[in-house]
Amino acid sequence: MLEGKVALVTGASRGIGRAIALELAQNGANVVVNYAGSKSRADAVVKEIEELGQKAIAIQANVSEVDNVKQLVKETTEQFGSIDILVNNAGITRDNLLMRMKESEFDDVINTNLKGVFNCIKAVTRPMMKQRGGKIINLTSVVGVSGNPGQTNYVAAKAGVIGMTKSVAKELASRHINVNAVAPGFISTDMTDELSDEAKQGMYDLIPLNRLGEVEDVARAVRFLASNDSDYITGQTIHVDGGMVM
């Protein structure tokens, strides 16, 4: 499905990013595993991809830093010769009630989750325009649509990503570059595993499909948007949330 394609996945050393990197590799893509902090975890993902028979490299870069991102994209094209798929997954949270939220907490989240997406898209646009094609997939969140108390910064960034997805989709459509977003809902992670049954039931009550999502549920939606099966789809946000936000 993705044979011969080169994918760059930001924040791919763990969680949803890791699942996406593995899913793309399983479908034939060579993958650049970007990470900000944990080299050992990124190296482990690279090893898993190599065991699947694909090429992979880990590259450290902080997506909020323009120079880091330029270097990341340069290394990607130097090592793999092209860049066909960009998955903007890297993100952080600094949750706090609005009244208590520090300026630095707001800025950090905007810089990584919103400006980071801008930086990465801008950097890959040149090689993708030259190739006359590409797929850009931005990870947003259903809270970017619904809002969420305690996450003013995160929600603002994620809503911003949805708007950016639409604008860039319009700008680059004539060059056959598709730009879409994926909005996960509640996804099962180490953090949700520790919740009490009562707290879990409270979450299920909000989800028509009555379960938490798995990271693979998100990864499969990304794989679809990265493949030629989605060539006529651009500027859209696909919710992977069990029907929580419609």
Add this chain to the structure above:
Amino acid sequence: MAQETFDRIKEIIVERLDVDEAKVTEEASFKDDLEADSLDVVELVMELEDEFDMEISDEDAEKIQTVGDAVNYINSNQ
């Protein structure tokens, strides 16, 4: 030298924008005379960077509006 630069640029423009050679004069404006949209101009600048092995900053690229602007820019920055 200027003539050579002009000829190389002209060739790229004719190819990229699919326009008649005769329309590519020094005075020709990319957008008004050569029917390029803004993305075409960005792409053209990218190709010129490769062809002449140089980097054109976004600020400078914005000032390149005619074929003559491109020739002058390249001649004075090479």
